[in-house]
Amino acid sequence: xxxxxxxxxxxxxxxxxxxxxxxxxxxxxxxxxxxxxxxxxxxxxxxxxxxxxxxxxxxxxxxxxxxxxxxxxxxxxxxxxxxxxxxxxxxxxxxxxxxxxxxxxxxxxxxxxxxxxxxxxxxxxxxxxxxxxxxxxxxxxxxxxxxxxxxxxxxxxxxxxxxxxxxxxxxxxxxxxxxxxxxxxxxxxxxxxxxxxxxxxxxxxxxxxxxxxxxxxxxxxxxxxxxxxxxxxxxxxxxxxxxxxxxxxxxxxxxxxxxxxxxxxxxxxxxxxxxxxxxxxxxxxxxxxxxxxxxxxxxxxxxxxxxxxxxxxxxxxxxxxxxxxxxxxxxxxxxxxxxxxxxxxxxxxxxxx
Amino acid sequence: xxxxxxxxxxxxxxxxxxxxxxxxxxxxxxxxxxxxxxxxxxxxxxxxxxxxxxxxxxxxxxxxxxxxxxxxxxxxxxxxxxxxxxxxxxxxxxxxxxxxxxxxxxxxxxxxxxxxxxxxxxxxxxxxxxxxxxxxxxxxxxxxxxxxxxxxxxxxxxxxxxxxxxxxxxxxxxxxxxxxxxxxxxxxxxxxxxxxxxxxx
Numbered sequence: 001x002x003x004x005x006x007x008x009x010x011x012x013x014x015x016x017x018x019x020x021x022x023x024x025x026x027x028x029x030x031x032x033x034x035x036x037x038x039x040x041x042x043x044x045x046x047x048x049x050x051x052x053x054x055x056x057x058x059x060x061x062x063x064x065x066x067x068x069x070x071x072x073x074x075x076x077x078x079x080x081x082x083x084x085x086x087x088x089x090x091x092x093x094x095x096x097x098x099x100x101x102x103x104x105x106x107x108x109x110x111x112x113x114x115x116x117x118x119x120x121x122x123x124x125x126x127x128x129x130x131x132x133x134x135x136x137x138x139x140x141x142x143x144x145x146x147x148x149x150x151x152x153x154x155x156x157x158x159x160x161x162x163x164x165x166x167x168x169x170x171x172x173x174x175x176x177x178x179x180x181x182x183x184x185x186x187x188x189x190x191x192x193x194x195x196x197x198x199x200x201x202x203x204x205x206x207x208x209x210x211x212x213x214x215x216x217x218x219x220x221x222x223x224x225x226x227x228x229x230x231x232x233x234x235x236x237x238x239x240x241x242x243x244x245x246x247x248x249x250x251x252x253x254x255x256x257x258x259x260x261x262x263x264x265x266x267x268x269x270x271x272x273x274x275x276x277x278x279x280x281x282x283x284x285x286x287x288x289x290x291x292x293x294x295x296x297x298x299x300x301x302x303x304x305x306x307x308x309x310x311x312x313x314x315x316x317x318x319x320x321x322x323x324x325x326x327x328x329x330x331x332x333x334x335x336x337x338x339x340x341x342x343x344x345x346x347x348x349x350x351x352x353x
Numbered sequence: 354x355x356x357x358x359x360x361x362x363x364x365x366x367x368x369x370x371x372x373x374x375x376x377x378x379x380x381x382x383x384x385x386x387x388x389x390x391x392x393x394x395x396x397x398x399x400x401x402x403x404x405x406x407x408x409x410x411x412x413x414x415x416x417x418x419x420x421x422x423x424x425x426x427x428x429x430x431x432x433x434x435x436x437x438x439x440x441x442x443x444x445x446x447x448x449x450x451x452x453x454x455x456x457x458x459x460x461x462x463x464x465x466x467x468x469x470x471x472x473x474x475x476x477x478x479x480x481x482x483x484x485x486x487x488x489x490x491x492x493x494x495x496x497x498x499x500x501x502x503x504x505x506x507x508x509x510x511x512x513x514x515x516x517x518x519x520x521x522x523x524x525x526x527x528x529x530x531x532x533x534x535x536x537x538x539x540x541x542x543x544x545x546x547x548x549x550x551x552x553x554x
Contacts, residue, residue: 284509305527309530309537326548
């Protein structure tokens with residue numbers, strides 16, 4: 001029942017509540033005696049099936065509230081995942097945890113999707129069932145849309161978190177590391193470059209495996225490469241005094257990018273892309289072959305049709321030739337027959353006359 | 354995408370030692386103004402020396418300076434430095450450096466270790482390399498392969514389109530030929546029929 005037009009603000013919710021309670025009570029009574037006359041006077045609760053709309057209603061509400069709760073929980077989990085993802089760059093990835101969480105969130109989202117679509121069908125059923133007040137319809141559609149939007153927002157956030165995390169893992173958050181490692185590493189870095197050479201020889205094969213497992217290694221190796229870069233940068237920053245005049249300003253403009261592992265990484269990536277292109281090409285060739293085979297069949301069919309046509313036309317030609325011959329020969333016979341007829345006519349005339 | 358200069362230097366095995374010694378030098382400064390060219394050459398020599406000095410042995414480094422990237426590769430004291438612009442792919446740059454350094458070692462063997470002063474004579478290979486490698490695909494086989502594969506893919510797409518057209522035409526031909534055979538059959542029947550009724554006459 002629509003609460004009275006609130007042109008002047010008067011809080012009539014208590015009246016509304018009491019009215020609804022009485023109506024509910026009436027509703028239950030009339031369920032027992034379905035032919036009560038009060039029905040036809042009530043435009044809003046035109047409840048021909050008294051119990052079921054309210055039960056539908058509460059079911060709808062219950063489902064909606066459950067879905068809302070689920071969405072809220074899922075968004076909380078997504079926020080936690082985002083935090084874990086941000087934090088994971090420097091230290092050991094809580095990789096397993098993140099993966100579990102991701103799987104959990106995915107399941108939740110799919111379940112919520114299903115639930116929302118159920119809700120939608122329920123609402124449609126409701127609307128189709130009885131003629132409810134417009135407000136109820138509007139309300140239920142609003143609730144459904146709201147839930148859908150919230151779910152979409154949550155899914156988008158989830159996607160963003162996943163992409164951000166993959167970026168972070170691949171690039172290893174170099175800048176952040178530089179600053180931190182600068183504080184920690186001083187003389188140790190001297191010994192590293194020689195060790196690094198052997199490390200880098202081993203690095204390329206692991207990178208051919210899927211990116212998730214290699215996500216840790218680039219971040220670690222970039223850390224060690226950053227040390228060397230820092231060494232250079234510190235020297236550059238420190239060597240403002242030596243010899244040449246232009247050196248100072250130029251050096252400060254220079255920016256060192258750790259190269260060693262990026263180089264082999266680049267090569268690995270390029271090789272992978274070449275490999276995928278070749279696979280695509282092979283697929284295209286197979287398609288081409290299939291199409292040409294099909295079209296070969298078509299050509300054979302055309303061939304058969306044409307041969308059939310040939311034979312038909314030849315037969316028809318023969319028939320026409322025969323026809324022609326017969327016609328040309330018949331004339332002579334016709335003359336003969338007419339001659340005999342005329343001869344008989346003359347004889348008859350002789351007999352009669 | 355261009356290379357501005359290629360330098361081969363001899364670096365002291367301990368970094369932060371003496372300045373590296375230039376063994377070969379090739380520059381292409383034609384896109385600078387006439388009066389700037391000498392300055393630019395000096396600048397290139399200087400920056401090359403600095404970067405080579407700071408590249409530890411068996412390491413590759415890239416330094417960004419204004420709109421240039423300076424790539425350096427130090428192999429056991431023999432260092433090769435290249436000045437490329439930002440668009441030149443990094444990997445091809447390093448393959449250029451690799452090739453240059455291999456060529457130099459093949460040609461001069463170990464004689465470069467004894468050189469103490471800057472060499473002023475030109476090394477023609479380096480100049481040729483500079484012009485040849487302006488296109489990164491020349492140096493980097495992977496890039497060349499990728500490019501060719503892409504072209505092949507485009508050609509294949511066109512081929513598939515034309516095969517599809519051919520299929521459509523064949524379809525229409527099939528229809529027409531079946532119509533033709535039906536028509537010729539009717540023709541034959543008619544001819545036979547008209548033949549039969551005239552025999553009586």
